[in-house]
Amino acid sequence: xxxxxxxxxxxxxxxxxxxxxxxxxxxxxxxxxxxxxxxxxxxxxxxxxxxxxxxxxxxxxxxxxxxxxxxxxxxxxxxxxxxxxxxxxxxxxxxxxxxxxxxxxxxxxxxxxxxxxxxxxxxxxxxxxxxxxxxxxxxxxxxxxxxxxxxxxxxxxxxxxxxxxxxxxxxxxxxxxxxxxxxxxxxxxxxxxxxxxxxxxxxxxxxxxxxxxxxxxxxxxxxxxxxxxxxxxxxxxxxxxxxxxxxxxxxxxxxxxxxxxxxxxxxxxxxxxxxxxxxxxxxxxxxxxxxxxxxxxxxxxxxxxxxxxxxxxxxxxxxxxxxxxxxxxxxxxxxxxxxxxxxxxxxxxxxxxxxxxxxxxxxxxxxxxxxxxxxxxxxxxxxxxxxxx
Amino acid sequence: xxxxxxxxxxxxxxxxxxxxxxxxxxxxxxxxxxxxxxxxxxxxxxxxxxxxxxxxxxxxxxxxxxxxxxx
Numbered sequence: 001x002x003x004x005x006x007x008x009x010x011x012x013x014x015x016x017x018x019x020x021x022x023x024x025x026x027x028x029x030x031x032x033x034x035x036x037x038x039x040x041x042x043x044x045x046x047x048x049x050x051x052x053x054x055x056x057x058x059x060x061x062x063x064x065x066x067x068x069x070x071x072x073x074x075x076x077x078x079x080x081x082x083x084x085x086x087x088x089x090x091x092x093x094x095x096x097x098x099x100x101x102x103x104x105x106x107x108x109x110x111x112x113x114x115x116x117x118x119x120x121x122x123x124x125x126x127x128x129x130x131x132x133x134x135x136x137x138x139x140x141x142x143x144x145x146x147x148x149x150x151x152x153x154x155x156x157x158x159x160x161x162x163x164x165x166x167x168x169x170x171x172x173x174x175x176x177x178x179x180x181x182x183x184x185x186x187x188x189x190x191x192x193x194x195x196x197x198x199x200x201x202x203x204x205x206x207x208x209x210x211x212x213x214x215x216x217x218x219x220x221x222x223x224x225x226x227x228x229x230x231x232x233x234x235x236x237x238x239x240x241x242x243x244x245x246x247x248x249x250x251x252x253x254x255x256x257x258x259x260x261x262x263x264x265x266x267x268x269x270x271x272x273x274x275x276x277x278x279x280x281x282x283x284x285x286x287x288x289x290x291x292x293x294x295x296x297x298x299x300x301x302x303x304x305x306x307x308x309x310x311x312x313x314x315x316x317x318x319x320x321x322x323x324x325x326x327x328x329x330x331x332x333x334x335x336x337x338x339x340x341x342x343x344x345x346x347x348x349x350x351x352x353x354x355x356x357x358x359x360x361x362x363x364x365x366x367x368x369x370x371x372x373x374x375x376x377x378x379x380x381x382x383x384x385x386x387x388x389x
Numbered sequence: 390x391x392x393x394x395x396x397x398x399x400x401x402x403x404x405x406x407x408x409x410x411x412x413x414x415x416x417x418x419x420x421x422x423x424x425x426x427x428x429x430x431x432x433x434x435x436x437x438x439x440x441x442x443x444x445x446x447x448x449x450x451x452x453x454x455x456x457x458x459x460x
Binding site for chain 1: 438
């Protein structure tokens with residue numbers, strides 16, 4: 001294959017940013033354009049739900065690279081421009097406003113958007129996915145005494161944690177029997193619930209939020225079991241959906257994400273995908289998987305850069321994610337969609353514990369609170385024992 | 390307040406967050422492990438941000454002002 005002359009990256013998150021700079025590092029000297037939907041140059045999304053929600057946020061560098069670095073690397077950064085369509089045969093990417101850009105290789109890293117279940121969206125309901133969401137959330141926290149967080153996942157947990165640190169009364173609503181119970185199971189989820197409760201958060205788990213409406217002095221969230229929860233503001237932490245709707249009709253195979261092989265290649269020639277939007281074949285686990293993990297997304301983007309230049313690459317990471325809640329580092333390493341045994345070592349619960357997930361006597365994943373050394377050991381154990389090709 | 394950071398090699402996963410948050414203080418070595426750069430200098434706020442944002446909890450920041458006063 002001839003070396004591409006023009007590479008376009010759709011997206012502006014960590015996968016896109018790492019892909020762009022990796023292309024230059026690998027010696028690509030053709031035209032390189034990043035088409036970013038957001039108005040800000042690529043930034044560290046993980047800080048939005050942590051440092052940025054403090055009463056007085058620390059003055060920290062949010063951008064992944066300072067603005068001049070893009071120009072210096074010959075990367076054209078088109079901000080505030082969403083990709084709206086793709087013609088893979090003509091190799092053209094359609095952009096908001098009707099513009100089009102041609103490419104020899106396209107790397108799609110469009111990430112995801114916050115889910116907004118219709119029944120739970122009332123005027124002023126807040127979500128947190130993009131930098132542009134932060135100002136409204138901060139304003140709400142500043143003005144709020146009673147916050148309702150719908151969803152006990154990582155965003156919900158971190159927002160609730162930040163709000164509790166501000167001294168707000170926080171109610172967390174989680175449909176599953178415990179926060180994070182889907183990924184971690186009810187026993188470990190119960191420890192996460194205890195962690196929230198130990199910091200004064202009211203956790204209402206096992207009953208879904210059914211509706212949300214503005215009331216005379218705030219919001220009312222109705223639960224499935226009929227209870228009504230009142231608060232001054234509502235944050236929806238209902239997960240994200242891969243931002244792929246713009247690819248409908250393009251012929252690129254979609255299945256809860258853009259389907260690729262282990263080398264980032266989609267079903268369309270010269271179109272690759274990486275990051276939160278991609279469902280890729282991970283040969284380590286012999287399955288297609290899509291993860292929404294910051295560290296994985298960055299590495300995926302860098303891998304896609306090599307793939308775009310024709311290198312034979314295999315992206316086979318051990319999934320890893322982390323979260324900071326109530327001053328506790330929560331970490332997960334491995335892949336355990338199912339397990340038949342979970343061994344929990346309660347060191348100083350709920351702030352410190354280790355849970356080992358096993359199947360057929362083999363370690364599959366470890367989740368830990370305040371135990372980074374257990375995670376590092378698990379990472380080595382998993383790398384040594386798990387199959388890969 | 391004078392702060393000094395160190396990286397635990399056993400914990401570091403080479404995520405690189407520290408390199409960005411405390412520019413010039415950390416660098417990745419040939420094994421993609423963060424190390425403190427020679428002649429490293431960064432503000433207390435940046436070092437603390439790097440410590441907080443390390444996904445692997447590999448960075449430890451210590452206050453060395455006391456030691457300096459004593460010596």
